[in-house]
Amino acid sequence: MVSCTCMLALGHGVKRTQPWGMVSSAPSHEGASPHVVPPCLQAMPSSVLEGAFIAAVLGQLEVLQALAALGCDLTAATWDGNRLVHWAALAGQLPVLQWLAASGAELTVTGIQGMQAVHFAALMGRLEILQWLASCPGVSLLAPSFQQHSATGILPLHFALIHEPVFEWLLQQVGTELAADGRAARELWHVASSRPTSLHIMFAAGYQPCAHPCARCATGLAALGKRRGDRLAETEAKVRRLTPMYEARQQLAVAAGRVVSARAAGLASWEARVAAEEARLDQRMAAALRVGGGA
Numbered sequence: 001m002v003s004c005t006c007m008l009a010l011g012h013g014v015k016r017t018q019p020w021g022m023v024s025s026a027p028s029h030e031g032a033s034p035h036v037v038p039p040c041l042q043a044m045p046s047s048v049l050e051g052a053f054i055a056a057v058l059g060q061l062e063v064l065q066a067l068a069a070l071g072c073d074l075t076a077a078t079w080d081g082n083r084l085v086h087w088a089a090l091a092g093q094l095p096v097l098q099w100l101a102a103s104g105a106e107l108t109v110t111g112i113q114g115m116q117a118v119h120f121a122a123l124m125g126r127l128e129i130l131q132w133l134a135s136c137p138g139v140s141l142l143a144p145s146f147q148q149h150s151a152t153g154i155l156p157l158h159f160a161l162i163h164e165p166v167f168e169w170l171l172q173q174v175g176t177e178l179a180a181d182g183r184a185a186r187e188l189w190h191v192a193s194s195r196p197t198s199l200h201i202m203f204a205a206g207y208q209p210c211a212h213p214c215a216r217c218a219t220g221l222a223a224l225g226k227r228r229g230d231r232l233a234e235t236e237a238k239v240r241r242l243t244p245m246y247e248a249r250q251q252l253a254v255a256a257g258r259v260v261s262a263r264a265a266g267l268a269s270w271e272a273r274v275a276a277e278e279a280r281l282d283q284r285m286a287a288a289l290r291v292g293g294g295a
Helices: 002-011 039-043 045-058 061-069 084-091 094-102 117-123 127-134 156-162 164-180 182-192 196-204 215-294
Strands: none
Touching: 045 061, 045 084, 061 094, 084 094, 084 117, 094 127, 117 127, 117 156, 127 164, 156 164, 164 196
16 A cells, blocks of 8 residues: 555655655646645655565565655664664565665664664575675674673674574684684584584584583584484495495496306307308309309
8 A cells, every 4th residue: 555655646746855744846747736745654654664664575676766756764763773774684685775775775774682684684594685795895794783682792693593504604704703703703602502503514614612611512512423423323324225235236237247248259259150151152152253254
C-alpha cells in the first residue's frame, strides 16, 4: 500500500523539500496545480519508513528511488535504531546497499546494540555483501558490537560461526590483526569452542589455543579431538572395507590383461597363417601361369 501510494503521488508531480514536508512546489506536467502531499506521508511517517524498510529487504530499488524523490529521509532509524543499510545487508540486497551508499548513507552507522552492516551481513552469511563492504573505505571487519556484554565486543566473526565459508573467509581477511590482539583471539576461541568445525577452521588457519584454556574451551578442544579421532577411525574403516575390493579389481585387471595378451597372440598367429597361405596361393598361381605359357 505504501509503495502504491508513493508511486501515485510521484505520478502527480509531488516534490518535497523537507524529509516530511507538507506541500509540493513543482507540478510534474504543464498546467497542473501544486499538490498537497498525501495524508499518509504527513500523518504516518513511521508507516512510510516501514514501507521503505520492506522495499530494502525485498530489493525493490525503484520504490526506494520513488520515496527519495518524494523527499523521504532514507537514513532515518526505526525505534530499535536500525536503518536501511542494516536491513539491506541483512537481506543480502547488494544493489540496494550500493545505491544507498551512493546516495550518502553511512555504511558504518550503528543500529541495535552497536551493530553495523558488517554484523548483519555476517549474521546471515552474506559473503557477497561482506566482500563488497570490505572494499569500502572506513568499514572494518573487526568492528565490535554488544560491547557491554564482552570485553572485546562481539565481532562479525562471532556472528559468522554458523556460516563456515563466511567464517573462514573473515578469518583469512583479519587473521593478522586478530592474532595481534590476544584478548580478541581468546574470546573467539571461547565462542567457537561449541562448534568443532569452527575450531578446525581456526587450527587450519594457524591459530593455536591459549596455554591455559577455560573449561568451555577445553571441552571444545576435547570435542574437536574426538571428532578428529572419529574421522580417522572412519577413514581407516573405509580403507579396510575398500581394500579387498581394490585387490579384487587388481586381480581382475591382471586376468583381463592376460586374456587380452592371449587373444593378441592368437590373432598374430592367425595373421601369420593367413599370410603363409596367401604366399602359397601366389606361388601356385605363378606356376600355373608358367605352365600355360609354355603350352
